[in-house]
Amino acid sequence: MSGARLRIDDVAKTYPDGQRALARIDLDVAAGETIVLLGPSGCGKTTLLRVAAGLLAPDSGGRVWYDEADVTAVPIERREVGIVFQSYALFPYMSVAGNVGYGLRVRGVPRAERARRVAEVLALCRIGELADRPVERLSGGQRQRVALARAIAPAPRVLFLDEPLAALDARLRETLRDELDATLRAVGTTAVYVTHDRAEAMALGDRIVVMERGTIAQIATPRVLYEAPASRAVATFVGTLNRLRGTAADGVLRTRAGNVPWSGPDGEIEAFVRPHAVRLTALAGADLVGTVISVRFLGDRTRVLVGGLDEEAWTIDTDEPVDLAPGMVVGLAPRAGALRSLP
């Protein structure tokens, strides 16, 4: 199965109460690509999903294309899409197999072929043994899998997922995220995935669309988004940032905590660096000097809070064992090129 190319062309959405949820968005999703719409609640990501899927009509002038067909005026039941809702929206009066086979049934697929396809999809989603279970007797994780199976069973041209893991607890969420990723790759259809969880976005997206206040702030691969965010807002949203202010001249940034090599423009500078891109060093010969506020062992890493560099304490993540205590003075060295200014 391969999906359709999805194009959003000058789409805006104003609700009847005058609230503007989307402001003239353009987006081009390649066939088979998984794109994640990421942003805080109220940023318009769910509205964009609903417009793209056909649950909402865009303001006049906006167009939605699947491959070479303008589907703006096509009702959702004729668009051949799949949707996984946050609440799953399983039909409570049907069995698991009844739910998963529903899309095939309304399309008039013969019973035998339907049963074969349902079994195939249930197996793909690792829930073959649940086929005859009523959905009211399923756990949250099982419901999520059934919702995904139901959406992909009719081989949709575009699959839409609206916060599909948000209702689950943290540990299950991580397991299902990896499963979901594998299933999406296996199915190979075009997928639009809405979430406010940046880890989910990073793990699943071929590209991530960061949205804020009804507009697109940046479209990029997870790595580019993290390492070269287009704006301070995007940078803060996709991860923790440490700020350093000073005066730059002749390749050196002079700050109240010390001097660091600087490759950016000269003048009054506000620079930023990620927690994992700063090394803790000995005092002697250190670029920057700060005072340890707290040390927290998190299992896979240690998180150290260091004060004295800026008004807000710096967060530093390190994989190496540290022998630090609050009150100690430490040296800090940002990795080469990691310290940068942001628009």
Add this chain to the structure above:
Amino acid sequence: MKPARLAAILLTVATVAFLLVPVALSILVGFETDASDGPLGGLTLRWFAQVWSDDGATVGRSLTIAVVTTAVVALAGVPLAYVLATARRRWARVLEELVAVPIAVPGLALALALIEAYGGWGAFRGSSWFIVCGHVLFTLPFLTRSVLAALASSDLETLEAAAAALGAGPAQRFRDVVLPLARPGLVTGALMVFTLSIGEFNLTWMLHTPLTPTLPVGLADAYASLRLEVASAYTTLFFVIVVPVLLVLQWIARRTQARGVV
């Protein structure tokens, strides 16, 4: 046995007796040759025979009216409840209140309005359909409210969206999503409508003609104009016919509710 427990049991027995003794007496009087002599004055089935030969037709008429009323109310009430459940505009809330008005309006007033409006249509006025019309008006709110409650307690909007995304058009969505979600409310509501229609007196008394009496109307006539023994026999007949019908319907309703999965 503790005194408190004993007192509770005695109170219960006394209450039940208080409620059941009149019923038992009423049934007994129907079998007495002469009510003033009591049961010792002799027992007879004469009054039952009289009721059956004079008014037996009311039984069939009442049941038919109840079945037709229930069918009409279900056909009108489910779509109405669906519209009320999905429309968010203010007129929908107003309409929801308006539907309930016939419950508050006295049956006599409702009947008078119907007679003033349609009394001139001779054939209609003289038929059982005129009574059905009144019963539909009076019972529609009960079924509509019941179905509306069932729809409101489900995530109708998202479930419909899910069905639409899977390719179901409006008619298929109504059949596959709205009706199954409405079913518990529909079953409860239909049972209530049937029961109300069988026992309805206020409206029916105004709407019926000498050619179209129902069970409760015949019962009232018997009380008003005939011997006490005949009226009692009539009451007993009413119970004997209506109670089993209602029990069977409730049993069917429970079976339908329990059968969940398709």
